[in-house]
Amino acid sequence: MTPFFPKDLRPNLYRALFCIAGILFALWMFHAYGNDSETHGANLSLYAWLAPQWKAKNGDYGYIWLMIPAACWMIWRNRFKMLQEESKPSVLGVLAVVACLVLHVIGFRSQLPRLSIASMAGLFFAIPYAIYGWKVVQWIVFPCAYILLCFTGSILSEFTMPLRKISSMMACFLFHGIGIEAVQIGTVISSNAGGGFQFEVADACSGLRSLLVMTALAAPYAYYTLSTNGKRILLFVCSIPLAMLANTLRIFTIGVIAEWIGLTLAMQLYHDMSGFIVFVISILLLKGTGYLFEKDWKKILCDLLPKKSSRG
Numbered sequence: 001m002t003p004f005f006p007k008d009l010r011p012n013l014y015r016a017l018f019c020i021a022g023i024l025f026a027l028w029m030f031h032a033y034g035n036d037s038e039t040h041g042a043n044l045s046l047y048a049w050l051a052p053q054w055k056a057k058n059g060d061y062g063y064i065w066l067m068i069p070a071a072c073w074m075i076w077r078n079r080f081k082m083l084q085e086e087s088k089p090s091v092l093g094v095l096a097v098v099a100c101l102v103l104h105v106i107g108f109r110s111q112l113p114r115l116s117i118a119s120m121a122g123l124f125f126a127i128p129y130a131i132y133g134w135k136v137v138q139w140i141v142f143p144c145a146y147i148l149l150c151f152t153g154s155i156l157s158e159f160t161m162p163l164r165k166i167s168s169m170m171a172c173f174l175f176h177g178i179g180i181e182a183v184q185i186g187t188v189i190s191s192n193a194g195g196g197f198q199f200e201v202a203d204a205c206s207g208l209r210s211l212l213v214m215t216a217l218a219a220p221y222a223y224y225t226l227s228t229n230g231k232r233i234l235l236f237v238c239s240i241p242l243a244m245l246a247n248t249l250r251i252f253t254i255g256v257i258a259e260w261i262g263l264t265l266a267m268q269l270y271h272d273m274s275g276f277i278v279f280v281i282s283i284l285l286l287k288g289t290g291y292l293f294e295k296d297w298k299k300i301l302c303d304l305l306p307k308k309s310s311r312g
Contacts, residue, residue, distance in 0.1 A: 019128055019131045029104075030120050031045045034047070034108070050113075065150070067149065067150035071143040071147045071150070074223070075140050078140070086136075087136045088133045089132075090133040092129070093131070094130045097123065097127060097129075100122040100126050103118065103119040121144060125140060125144035142223050145219075161187075163211070167247050168189055171189060171255060180256070191255070211240065213279065214242060214282050217239075217283070217286065219236050221287075221290065225294075231294070235289060238289055242289065246282040250274045253277075
């Protein structure tokens with residue numbers, strides 16, 4: 001059984017207590033003076049503003065809180081690597097703490113709680129940075145960024161309408177590719193060919209949910225499976241168009257079934273089942289893209305090119 005901390009890798013007690021005390025103080029501060037966007041006498045806790053977005057009844061964000069224990073597990077998993085690094089206080093870390101506090105003051109006074117949320121996620125990184133230095137905290141950069149994604153994921157809701165329009169436009173392009181004359185008007189797709197169909201790409205079909213799932217899964221998948229930070233960042237960025245592509249395929253297949261079989265079947269039975277199909281497609285696209293990133297394309301191209309014959 002692996003010990004929590006081997007004898008030769010015991011953390012400095014005073015620094016550990018100082019770091020824990022700083023994080024606990026930050027957590028208390030965001031509870032007592034975290035949110036000033038409500039009316040007088042309302043709850044000032046930033047967590048009270050954030051919690052409704054994570055309720056299970058919210059289909060888009062009900063699961064997002066799971067990213068916090070996942071990030072904590074990543075930090076715990078790297079504890080031996082952090083203890084092996086040289087630790088010393090960092091001036092840049094102190095400046096990062098000050099910058100996060102200033103950001104929170106701006107967010108609090110301007111009634112922009114999302115700035116305070118970014119400040120809170122930043123403090124989770126800046127406080128250990130100030131106490132232990134860069135060589136130690138480099139191992140928690142990704143988990144802290146993951147927590148930031150967890151806290152700020154609700155910002156994506158502002159892009160629901162653009163996502164609906166983009167998905168509608170891409171689906172119409174695919175319809176035209178197989179000979180179905182579909183017309184897009186805003187977020188409504190209609191066709192008079194054959195049996196004809198008309199349906200609206202509503203908020204639930206905007207792709208927001210699949211986008212959140214893809215970004216939430218792509219980050220740890222890239223972190224644990226890819227070999228370089230450049231590839232990890234690239235795969236995470238690619239998760240956005242991959243999620244949009246999977247959602248577009250869902251809308252496209254709904255239209256195809258409506259055209260070939262009937263609108264009732266497409267909008268009832270298949271519409272409810274297609275969410276699982278999109279999830280499977282998204283995972284396959286993510287794994288396939290990660291597999292392509294890990295291939296040594298330089299070696300593959302060199303093997304494909306004809307080799308020059310040498311004459312003795």
